[in-house]
Amino acid sequence: MKTWSDGAEPAPQGWRRRMAALMLGCLLGAAAVAQTPGLPSHGPMVGAVTVDSAAVWARWNGPGTARITYKASGPGPAIDGPDIEITADHDFTGRFELPGLAAGTTYSYTLQFTEAAGQITRNASSYFKTLPTLPTTLSFSVLGDFMTRQRASKALRTAATPRPNFVLIVGDLDHSDPARQPNTQSYYPIEQADTVLHNLRVMRRAMRDPSTPLGADFVKAFVTSKTAQQLQIPLYYAWDDHDYCMNNADIGCPFGDLARAVYRDYFLPAADNGLRSDQLCGETGDWQSFNYGELASFFMLDVRSNRNAAAGQMLGQCQKQWLLDGLSRSTAVWKFIVSPVTFNPGTKPWDAWGAFPSERAELLNFIQDHQISNVIVLSADIHSSGAVDDGRNAGLPEVSVPHANMPSTWVDTYCRLDPADSRLLVSAPGTWMLGGLMEPNLQREPVACLGMDYSKKRVTPVAQPPFPLPGGEGPGYVRVDLNNSQVTIRVMTADGVQKRGYAADGSPADLKLELFR
Missing domain, CATH: 2.60.40.10 (Immunoglobulins)
Incomplete structure (x- = not known):
């Protein structure tokens, strides 16, 4: 039998070295206990x-x-x-x-x-x-846009304290791009499917591995539960592009089936989900819905795996019909559409709902024609510090969730060069009811967007403020509290302090949306 000392250096001479060896053995023994085989990793x-x-x-x-x-x-x-x-x-x-x-x-x-x-x-x-039969109140937190496992997220720790009823994560639970070849903007060849499967699994493991900075925060938020007073928090999660396949991924990703399979292995979606084996429409994805009594219905969208720009469809026919049917059937007071990309058509219109105007209009018309009330959008993706709209600009009341732990060079992701003119900088933060008075990417000298210097580029005109708060001002999360008559949605700092911004008239304002039944 191989023992701990097999293969070690020759036995030490003298009591000092014996004592050192004994202490080392004790430490290794303690480590072995802490990592007991048979316990969940x-x-x-x-x-x-x-x-x-x-x-x-x-x-x-x-x-x-x-x-x-x-x-x-x-x-x-x-x-x-x-x-x-x-x-x-x-x-x-x-x-x-x-x-x-x-x-x-x-x-x-x-x-x-x-x-x-x-x-x-x-x-x-x-x-x-378990959920109460007739709940009268609900509190939950919403996060989105995590960097990698090597960067801790104070926003995640704070969002779970005090413990909410559940947590929603709205896309990009890591920016690993598991299907992207390193140092390129291309997918791996299909012959390297095993590599992509490995990358997907590593990404999912690392995000809850206590040995990584973010994994430790993840464990503290969702795993730790030592007493009946420290309940575990249910997690509901929908992917976006970076944690599905790679940047700007859509129906063309050749590894969508692998992403779906790994999602099934690593997450616990609600019973009503697009990954079920009994789907009859020929399309699958990680969309899901659930209810919290008669207080609220939630519809978490998959905006990537069936996205087809050529057909003008972000959701695909199956998911779109599922969403419309679910909204019309819901008897809950409040209905939340959880979208990994912004619904505001002026924000990032080349990659968000603004790029699919017909599908967006169909959804809005359906809600109006069927007199579906109290529909609210929670969205992410733009790595800002948060924004709020009461529907005047977004079409529906919408709150854009701050990024969870991005570095300053990865924030405010709605800049790009015009594909038809590389001298022209396009920046589309969109107009929001509450946010900042200066467009985040243009207030710096030189202009900095995703760490790139655009100072020698012409800038296309942008919309009127308020714009989303600059992401460089810090990460955060959204806290939602509601009852049968009122919902209050607050944009919070990573420290749990409500963020402040400006209204269109320039007056200071809390980033808070209050809606009444």
């Missing part, structure tokens, strides 16, 4: 929580068999779920369904893992709570 996390069900996700470092045991608070028996095979085919991840739960009840659960050699390990308990 990632997670566990909870998601898809309803009044009577939930799901749990975890990943291990190797093959085996896993089983969940869960129990409602108070007296009563624990319930064992079925055994689930953990295999390399799904990157050693497992999803555990918890049916037949009681509404508004706190549950604890543990995961038992049996290795191939027969060793059994059980992790410590985690806790979550």
